Amino acid sequence: MNDLVMKFQDRLAVLCFPTNQFGHQENTTNEEMLSSLRYVRPGDDFQPLGDMFQKTEVNGRNTNALFKF
Numbered sequence: 001m002n003d004l005v006m007k008f009q010d011r012l013a014v015l016c017f018p019t020n021q022f023g024h025q026e027n028t029t030n031e032e033m034l035s036s037l038r039y040v041r042p043g044d045d046f047q048p049l050g051d052m053f054q055k056t057e058v059n060g061r062n063t064n065a066l067f068k069f
Helices: 002-007 030-039
Strands: none
Touching: none
16 A cells, blocks of 8 residues: 555545455554554555545445445
8 A cells, every 4th residue: 555655646545445344354443553563464654645534334224325336
C-alpha cells in the first residue's frame, strides 16, 4: 500500500477502512490501531501513508453507506 502511495503520490488516494468482519483480523480499537500496525503487525515501525478511517462494517445490516453499492 505504501509503495503505491509513494509511486503515484499526487494521482492516487489510498483510503483505509479497517474492519473486523473478515476472520477477526482487526481486533484492536480505533485508538490502538496505529500503534498495533507500527509495533506489532506488521511492526518494524510501519506507518500507513494512506488516509486511515475508523473501523467500520463493510457488509451486513450495519454496512457503512460507502460500501452499499
